[in-house]
Amino acid sequence: MKRMYVEDVKGFKEDEVLLKGWVHKITEFKDFGFVQLRDKTGIIQLVVCKDELKGLRLEMTIEAVGTKVENKKAIGGIEIKVKSIKILGKTYYDMLPIPVNEYKNSAHLETELDYRYISLRAPRVNAVFKVQEEITTAFRNYLKENHFSEIYTPKIIASGTEGGSELFTVNYFDHRAFLAQSPQFYKQMMVGAGFEKVFEIGHAYRAELHNTWRHLNEYVSLDAEMGFIKDENDIMDLEEGFINYLFSHLKKTCKKELEMYDVDLADEVKIPRIPLAEAHKILLDKYGKRSPVGNIDAEGEVLISKYVKETYDTDFVFLTEYPIAKRPMYTMPDGKGNTRSFDLIFKGLEITTGGQRINDYEMLRENIKKFGFNPDDYGFYLESFRYGMPPHGGFAIGLERITIKILNLQNVREASTFPRDMKRIEP
Amino acid sequence: MKRMYVEDVKGFKEDEVLLKGWVHKITEFKDFGFVQLRDKTGIIQLVVCKDELKGLRLEMTIEAVGTKVENKKAIGGIEIKVKSIKILGKTYYDMLPIPVNEYKNSAHLETELDYRYISLRAPRVNAVFKVQEEITTAFRNYLKENHFSEIYTPKIIASGTEGGSELFTVNYFDHRAFLAQSPQFYKQMMVGAGFEKVFEIGHAYRAELHNTWRHLNEYVSLDAEMGFIKDENDIMDLEEGFINYLFSHLKKTCKKELEMYDVDLADEVKIPRIPLAEAHKILLDKYGKRSPVGNIDAEGEVLISKYVKETYDTDFVFLTEYPIAKRPMYTMPDGKGNTRSFDLIFKGLEITTGGQRINDYEMLRENIKKFGFNPDDYGFYLESFRYGMPPHGGFAIGLERITIKILNLQNVREASTFPRDMKRIEP
Numbered sequence: 001m002k003r004m005y006v007e008d009v010k011g012f013k014e015d016e017v018l019l020k021g022w023v024h025k026i027t028e029f030k031d032f033g034f035v036q037l038r039d040k041t042g043i044i045q046l047v048v049c050k051d052e053l054k055g056l057r058l059e060m061t062i063e064a065v066g067t068k069v070e071n072k073k074a075i076g077g078i079e080i081k082v083k084s085i086k087i088l089g090k091t092y093y094d095m096l097p098i099p100v101n102e103y104k105n106s107a108h109l110e111t112e113l114d115y116r117y118i119s120l121r122a123p124r125v126n127a128v129f130k131v132q133e134e135i136t137t138a139f140r141n142y143l144k145e146n147h148f149s150e151i152y153t154p155k156i157i158a159s160g161t162e163g164g165s166e167l168f169t170v171n172y173f174d175h176r177a178f179l180a181q182s183p184q185f186y187k188q189m190m191v192g193a194g195f196e197k198v199f200e201i202g203h204a205y206r207a208e209l210h211n212t213w214r215h216l217n218e219y220v221s222l223d224a225e226m227g228f229i230k231d232e233n234d235i236m237d238l239e240e241g242f243i244n245y246l247f248s249h250l251k252k253t254c255k256k257e258l259e260m261y262d263v264d265l266a267d268e269v270k271i272p273r274i275p276l277a278e279a280h281k282i283l284l285d286k287y288g289k290r291s292p293v294g295n296i297d298a299e300g301e302v303l304i305s306k307y308v309k310e311t312y313d314t315d316f317v318f319l320t321e322y323p324i325a326k327r328p329m330y331t332m333p334d335g336k337g338n339t340r341s342f343d344l345i346f347k348g349l350e351i352t353t354g355g356q357r358i359n360d361y362e363m364l365r366e367n368i369k370k371f372g373f374n375p376d377d378y379g380f381y382l383e384s385f386r387y388g389m390p391p392h393g394g395f396a397i398g399l400e401r402i403t404i405k406i407l408n409l410q411n412v413r414e415a416s417t418f419p420r421d422m423k424r425i426e427p
Numbered sequence: 428m429k430r431m432y433v434e435d436v437k438g439f440k441e442d443e444v445l446l447k448g449w450v451h452k453i454t455e456f457k458d459f460g461f462v463q464l465r466d467k468t469g470i471i472q473l474v475v476c477k478d479e480l481k482g483l484r485l486e487m488t489i490e491a492v493g494t495k496v497e498n499k500k501a502i503g504g505i506e507i508k509v510k511s512i513k514i515l516g517k518t519y520y521d522m523l524p525i526p527v528n529e530y531k532n533s534a535h536l537e538t539e540l541d542y543r544y545i546s547l548r549a550p551r552v553n554a555v556f557k558v559q560e561e562i563t564t565a566f567r568n569y570l571k572e573n574h575f576s577e578i579y580t581p582k583i584i585a586s587g588t589e590g591g592s593e594l595f596t597v598n599y600f601d602h603r604a605f606l607a608q609s610p611q612f613y614k615q616m617m618v619g620a621g622f623e624k625v626f627e628i629g630h631a632y633r634a635e636l637h638n639t640w641r642h643l644n645e646y647v648s649l650d651a652e653m654g655f656i657k658d659e660n661d662i663m664d665l666e667e668g669f670i671n672y673l674f675s676h677l678k679k680t681c682k683k684e685l686e687m688y689d690v691d692l693a694d695e696v697k698i699p700r701i702p703l704a705e706a707h708k709i710l711l712d713k714y715g716k717r718s719p720v721g722n723i724d725a726e727g728e729v730l731i732s733k734y735v736k737e738t739y740d741t742d743f744v745f746l747t748e749y750p751i752a753k754r755p756m757y758t759m760p761d762g763k764g765n766t767r768s769f770d771l772i773f774k775g776l777e778i779t780t781g782g783q784r785i786n787d788y789e790m791l792r793e794n795i796k797k798f799g800f801n802p803d804d805y806g807f808y809l810e811s812f813r814y815g816m817p818p819h820g821g822f823a824i825g826l827e828r829i830t831i832k833i834l835n836l837q838n839v840r841e842a843s844t845f846p847r848d849m850k851r852i853e854p
Binding site: 003005020022023038039040059060061063088089090091092093096116117118120121126129130133136137147149150151152153154155156157158168169170171172173175177179186189190192193194195196197202203205207217218220227228359360361362379380381383384385386387388389390391399417418419420422425426427 | 430432447449450465466467486487488490515516517518519520523543544545547548553556557560563564574576577578579580581582583584585595596597598599600602604606613616617619620621622623624629630632634644645647654655786787788789806807808810811812813814815816817818826844845846847849852853854
């Protein structure tokens with residue numbers, strides 16, 4: 001007999017089924033018991049006789065053969081009258097360190113992360129990663145439909161000249177190397193190398209000394225880079241298109257999971273584009289909030305999101321026209337003292353930095369100098385601009401960040417299978 | 428006017444088109460010239476007047492507006508009579524360091540890799556990565572159709588106890604960490620955590636002191652792990668199914684690229700499963716080749732491939748029943764002194780190691796001791812087996828290795844965008 005998934009039981013023609021999964025819950029009565037069997041696709045109730053019940057413990061893996069019986073009180077209206085149960089994976093514990101079958105996890109997040117191989121089993125936690133997988137699927141499908149190629153670029157790099165956050169060092173044979181904080185240089189070079197439009201879904205590393213709800217030191221970055229653009233608006237159009245595609249995709253593929261988190265995604269997302277200076281003015285006039293020069297802080301992100309929610313009924317806002325000094329040296333200036341770059345804020349959290357990049361060799365070389373750096377330090381990256389680089393730009397989305405904002409979670413660690421931060425490197 | 432890709436020109440209804448791309452080739456005549464424009468999708472001939480030709484150099488990026496004209500001598504039977512050309516990305520070179528428009532790359536591989544941002548532009552090189560992208564697509568689609576979930580697991584890990592190859596160390600804040608040589612422990616834990624069937628496409632790191640045609644220190648690993656199996660044959664069935672799916676997928680999606688490399692993929696792949704001891708005997712009897720104890724060396728891989736090609740007309744062979752001492756401590760023993768593990772050899776190169784894993788806590792603990800290790804060193808990994816781990820197994824395929832074997836390339840570096848080896852960490 002072939003193993004069947006729980007979600008397929010109801011529609012199955014035969015009465016007898018073979019199921020495999022974990023013992024989710026046990027309820028004992030005088031002569032028999034209920035065992036909830038949980039597999040990858042759902043939970044179903046088994047009716048088990050006293051004898052078979054004896055050896056069972058929560059979270060064991062079992063296989064059960066039985067016949068379908070209708071029971072309106074059971075989950076899904078169906079239960080399985082079990083003929084035989086076989087234990088496939090034994091348990092060795094006195095007490096489960098955290099409960100799996102509670103609707104809400106009562107454990108502290110740190111405890112959940114300590115026992116990640118158990119907490120991930122809880123349907124509510126598992127659902128986060130189902131949604132996350134569909135976010136990456138939507139990203140990939142959307143970009144492929146738009147002529148993008150998926151690429152894999154190195155994470156071990158020779159120098160850390162992109163600027164910005166701190167880098168982790170790697171002992172690479174005889175010399176010191178670094179972990180890439182983003183595929184920025186490489187995705188640009190791939191555009192120039194004839195791939196034109198590329199994306200990468202891969203790890204990025206930031207040795208930042210921040211241990212907050214929104215920082216991870218290893219995270220998954222959804223990176224896109226696109227050649228032959230007119231300006232940064234093409235990139236914002238691309239990302240806005242993605243957000244709409246994503247929401248529509250999630251509604252189709254994650255109905256159950258979105259309901260679990262009581263999430264109602266918009267049917268259409270139109271994202272206002274507000275120049276940073278204007279945003280500063282709004283924050284000051286409306287909320288008395290002063291912003292740091294050329295940027296917006298965490299409080300500002302929350303307030304500007306409040307503003308666009310009230311004004312445009314949207315959870316998203318592009319902040320544009322960041323000043324030159326506040327952006328990396330490869331950012332395209334707009335000729336008015338600012339850059340052709342943007343951030344995307346989603347429900348009070350920055351999830352994207354993007355923009356148009358400089359594509360002319362001489363201009364890039366001069367800009368590097370203007371920033372006080374030495375062009376020689378940019379070796380092959382700068383060299384690659386000698387050979388006909390098209391106008392281009394791109395963006396990156398932090399996967400854990402967009403996941404928690406979609407599901408209204410509180411901490412990026414909830415959206416990382418095995419998060420890495422300043423204090424955590426296990427499990 | 429909207430930009431059009433070269434591949435769409437022929438079927439386009441209007442006569443006037445806007446194209447963007449690189450200057451692939453220039454041929455000057457007395458009054459006019461031909462410019463081959465290369466974009467992501469192909470090459471097309473532009474007919475350009477003397478004046479417009481003047482500023483053009485090889486590999487510049489341009490946009491051209493013109494009208495379609497039939498010309499049987501041109502590539503694809505069509506050329507574009509150009510009205511206007513605009514330079515989008517200038518060049519700054521005296522001489523191209525390596526040619527892009529030659530059919531065969533005349534440059535040495537090391538030179539190609541030094542100038543990767545140029546060599547990748549050559550259609551013949553670009554094709555390798557088109558095929559590689561479709562290999563990952565096939566892997567993903569095949570597994571998703573079989574109820575697998577895509578996962579992302581950490582590459583920064585706390586301890587290097589998996590055994591086997593050497594590890595790179597990372598300076599992680601106050602302590603020493605490592606780069607994961609495979610997602611082995613994590614993919615197993617994800618199976619146990621209720622995901623049942625998982626796969627990951629991600630980087631793996633090996634600090635091996637080998638600088639050969641088949642070694643990379645950073646490579647892309649196609650990892651799969653599957654719960655609720657009967658034994659290792661389920662895993663080999665899964666991989667054999669993938670190879671067949673892959674070949675069929677590549678024939679559909681990479682016709683042009685396979686032709687470029689003169690590759691004819693089999694319609695059906697049946698992979699013989701030969702116990703290692705039997706393979707040793709075949710090698711000795713047929714080729715006078717002695718093998719190392721409990722393994723097969725590079726020469727043996729080539730000879731056993733020759734044998735299965737001649738005997739079964741196949742490029743693949745599973746070697747099975749490796750002895751316990753030659754496999755990692757988590758490998759399931761078969762009760763006869765060997766393990767439920769296998770290697771997959773493809774055209775003389777090992778591309779996969781796989782097998783069934785131990786899923787019982789006590790058995791794993793005892794096996795760790797038998798191997799002379801301390802169970803305490805396996806911390807959370809061993810702990811995760813206390814909570815009902817299903818019978819499971821998996822395999823991993825080296826992406827660069829399978830790519831070069833499919834296309835009959837000579838060196839794994841040819842199938843890595845920016846390879847990392849003992850001597851190379853740039854570009």
